[in-house]
Amino acid sequence: xxRPFRLDTKMLGKGRRFITTEVRSMSSxxxxxxxxxxxxxxxxxxxTVRRRSEAKQSKQNRIMEAALTxxxxxxLGGTSIDQVAELADVSKSNLLYHFNSxxxxxxxxxxxxxxxxxxxxxxxxxxxxxxxxxSNYIRIKLEMSRDFPExxxxxxxxxxxxxxxxxxxLKTPLHDLxxxxxxxxxxxxxxxxxxxxxxxxxxxxxxxxxxHYADFAVQIEAITGKNLNxxxxxxxxLNTLYQLILNGIKTQHIDD
Amino acid sequence: xxRPFRLDTKMLGKGRRFITTEVRSMSSxxxxxxxxxxxxxxxxxxxTVRRRSEAKQSKQNRIMEAALTxxxxxxLGGTSIDQVAELADVSKSNLLYHFNSxxxxxxxxxxxxxxxxxxxxxxxxxxxxxxxxxSNYIRIKLEMSRDFPExxxxxxxxxxxxxxxxxxxLKTPLHDLxxxxxxxxxxxxxxxxxxxxxxxxxxxxxxxxxxHYADFAVQIEAITGKNLNxxxxxxxxLNTLYQLILNGIKTQHIDD
DNA sequence: TCCAGTTTAGACCATTTGGTCAAAATACAT
DNA sequence: ATGTATTTTGACCAAATGGTCTAAACTGGA
Numbered sequence: 001x002x003r004p005f006r007l008d009t010k011m012l013g014k015g016r017r018f019i020t021t022e023v024r025s026m027s028s029x030x031x032x033x034x035x036x037x038x039x040x041x042x043x044x045x046x047x048t049v050r051r052r053s054e055a056k057q058s059k060q061n062r063i064m065e066a067a068l069t070x071x072x073x074x075x076l077g078g079t080s081i082d083q084v085a086e087l088a089d090v091s092k093s094n095l096l097y098h099f100n101s102x103x104x105x106x107x108x109x110x111x112x113x114x115x116x117x118x119x120x121x122x123x124x125x126x127x128x129x130x131x132x133x134x135s136n137y138i139r140i141k142l143e144m145s146r147d148f149p150e151x152x153x154x155x156x157x158x159x160x161x162x163x164x165x166x167x168x169x170l171k172t173p174l175h176d177l178x179x180x181x182x183x184x185x186x187x188x189x190x191x192x193x194x195x196x197x198x199x200x201x202x203x204x205x206x207x208x209x210x211x212h213y214a215d216f217a218v219q220i221e222a223i224t225g226k227n228l229n230x231x232x233x234x235x236x237x238l239n240t241l242y243q244l245i246l247n248g249i250k251t252q253h254i255d256d
Numbered sequence: 257x258x259r260p261f262r263l264d265t266k267m268l269g270k271g272r273r274f275i276t277t278e279v280r281s282m283s284s285x286x287x288x289x290x291x292x293x294x295x296x297x298x299x300x301x302x303x304t305v306r307r308r309s310e311a312k313q314s315k316q317n318r319i320m321e322a323a324l325t326x327x328x329x330x331x332l333g334g335t336s337i338d339q340v341a342e343l344a345d346v347s348k349s350n351l352l353y354h355f356n357s358x359x360x361x362x363x364x365x366x367x368x369x370x371x372x373x374x375x376x377x378x379x380x381x382x383x384x385x386x387x388x389x390x391s392n393y394i395r396i397k398l399e400m401s402r403d404f405p406e407x408x409x410x411x412x413x414x415x416x417x418x419x420x421x422x423x424x425x426l427k428t429p430l431h432d433l434x435x436x437x438x439x440x441x442x443x444x445x446x447x448x449x450x451x452x453x454x455x456x457x458x459x460x461x462x463x464x465x466x467x468h469y470a471d472f473a474v475q476i477e478a479i480t481g482k483n484l485n486x487x488x489x490x491x492x493x494l495n496t497l498y499q500l501i502l503n504g505i506k507t508q509h510i511d512d
Numbered sequence: 513t514c515c516a517g518t519t520t521a522g523a524c525c526a527t528t529t530g531g532t533c534a535a536a537a538t539a540c541a542t
Numbered sequence: 543a544t545g546t547a548t549t550t551t552g553a554c555c556a557a558a559t560g561g562t563c564t565a566a567a568c569t570g571g572a
Contacts, residue, residue, distance in 0.1 A: 052549095056549090072416075075413075077332075080530085091552080092530090101530075153416050159471070162474055170478035201496035201497070205465050208472075209461050212463070216460075222426035222427045223430065247503050248500035248504060308519095312519090337559075350520050358560065514571105516570095517571105520567070521566075522564095523562105526561090527560085528559075533552105534551105535553100536552095540546085540547085542543100
C-alpha cells in the first residue's frame with residue numbers, strides 16, 4: 001500500500017532513463033478537471049502553489065495506486081469507483097473531483113504503466129555487445145515482473161482485451177521504438193555478432209517469457225509453489241531464460 | 257459466429273485426446289437449473305428425450321459461444337447478461353433459464369476452456385523422442401493460439417486476475433499433470449537425449465511464447481501488421497520458436 | 513383433444529453504479 | 543477578520559444490471 005508508484009532506478013541494472021511520474025504528471029493537465037483557467041493574479045505565493053500542487057499530486061498518486069491494484073485484479077468493468085475510493089481512503093466525490101470519470105482515471109493509470117513498461121527497450125544501441133545488451137534486457141524485464149507485477153498484469157489485461165485505449169500508443173510510439181531496435185539487432189546480425197534470427201520474434205519471446213512470470217504468477221505458484229520473490233527461483237528462472245534465448249542467438253559455430 | 261465451440265481434432269497434429277464438448281456437457285448436470293428431478297414415468301420416448309437434449313445442448317452451446325466471445329473481450333465484469341443474450345439471440349430470461357446466473361455461465365465456459373487448454377500436454381510420454389515430442393507440442397500450442405484465440409485470452413484473463421475459480425483446478429489436476437510430464441522430461445535428460453534444463457521453466461517458456469501470439473495479438477499486429485492467420489507469419493514464428501527453444505535443449509555437443 | 517413437461521418471453525424489482533450538485537470546510541493573502 | 547480560490551463532502555439521481563416471477567407457447571404422448 002505504501003509502495004511508491006514510480007519506478008525506482010536503483011532496482012534496475014542500468015535503467016537510467018526511467019521517468020519519474022512525479023515530474024511527468026506535473027505537466028500533464030488533463031488530469032484535473034476544470035481548475036479555473038484564469039490564474040489568480042498573484043493570489044497565492046509561488047511557494048504555496050508548489051506546496052498545494054505537491055499535495056494534490058500525492059493524493060492523486062494514492063488514488064492511482066489504489067486504482068492500479070484494483071484494475072489489475074478485477075479489470076475496468078469489475079472495479080467500481082467506490083472501491084477505488086475506499087482503498088485510496090478518499091470519498092467518491094473527492095475521487096471524481098480529481099479525475100473526471102472512471103474511464104479517465106483508468107486512462108491515466110494505464111498511460112503511466114505503458115510509459116514505464118516500454119522504457120527498458122530504449123537502452124539497446126548498436127555499439128553495445130549484443131549478448132550483453134540482450135541478457136541485460138532479459139534481466140531487467142524479469143526484475144520488472146518481480147517488482148511491478150500489478151503494472152504487468154494491468155498492461156496484459158488491457159492488451160488482451162484489445163487495448164481500445166492503447167492502440168494508438170501501440171501503433172505509433174511503440175511501433176517506431178521497436179522498429180529502431182529491430183534495426184539495431186539486424187545490424188548486430190550483419191556484423192556477425194549474433195546468429196541470424198527474426199528480431200521481432202526475438203523481442204516477442206523475451207517479452208512473453210519474462211512477463212509470463214508476473215501475469216501467470218498464480219499458475220506458476222500452483223505448479224511450483226514458488227514465485228520470483230524467492231531469490232533461488234528468480235535465479236533459476238533467469239538462468240533458464242538465458243539458456244534458451246542466448247543459446248539460440250549466440251554465435252558459437254557459424255551457421256549458414 | 258458459426259464456428260463450432262468444440263475443438264476439432266483434425267486441425268491438431270496428433271491431438272487424439274481432445275474431448276468434444278458435446279459428450280462432456282451431456283453428462284454434466286449442474287448446467288440446467290431445476291429440471292424436475294422426478295423423471296416423467298415413461299412420459300417421453302427415448303428418442304424424443306434425445307432430440308430435446310440435443311436441441312438444448314445446441315442452444316446452450318450457442319450461449320456459451322457468445323459468452324466466450326464477450327467474456328474474453330470485456331471480462332466478466334465488463335459483460336452484461338443482456339449482451340450475451342443478444343449476441344446468442346435468446347432472451348435474457350431464456351439465458352437465465354439455461355444458466356442459473358452470470359457467474360454460473362462464466363464458470364461453465366471457463367471450465368470448458370481449461371479442459372481443452374491443458375490437453376495437448378497429455379501427449380508427452382517417455383518413449384517418444386524428446387525433440388520430436390517437444391517440437392510437436394510447440395506447434396500444437398501455436399496452432400491453438402491461431403485457431404482458438406478467444407479461448408486463450410479468456411484463460412489468460414482469468415489467470416491474470418488470480419483465477420479465483422480455477423485455482424483449485426490449477427492446484428490439483430494441472431499441478432499433477434505437469435508433475436508427471438516433468439518426470440518425463442527429467443528422464444529424457446538423464447538418458448542424455450536432451451540438454452540439462454529445468455523442465456518447469458521449459459514448459460513455462462513454451463506456454464508463454466506460444467500463447468503470447470494469441471493474447472498479445474493486438475500488440476503484435478500493431479508492430480508487425482501481421483498475425484498467425486498469415487501463413488508466412490505463422491511459419492516464421494514457429495521457426496523462430498524452434499530455433500530458440502530447441503537450440504537450448506538439443507544435445508549437439510555434450511555439455512557439462 | 514387434452515394433459516403434463518419443457519421452453520420462452522415479458523413485466524417487474526431491488527441493488528449497484530457512475531456521476532452531478534450545492535454547500536461546507538480549508539487554506540491563504542490582504 | 544474578510545474575501546477568494548481550492549478541496550472535500552454528503553445528498554441525490556438516472557441508468558444499467560442481475561435476477562425473479564408469472565404466464566404463455568410449444569412439444570409429444572395418451
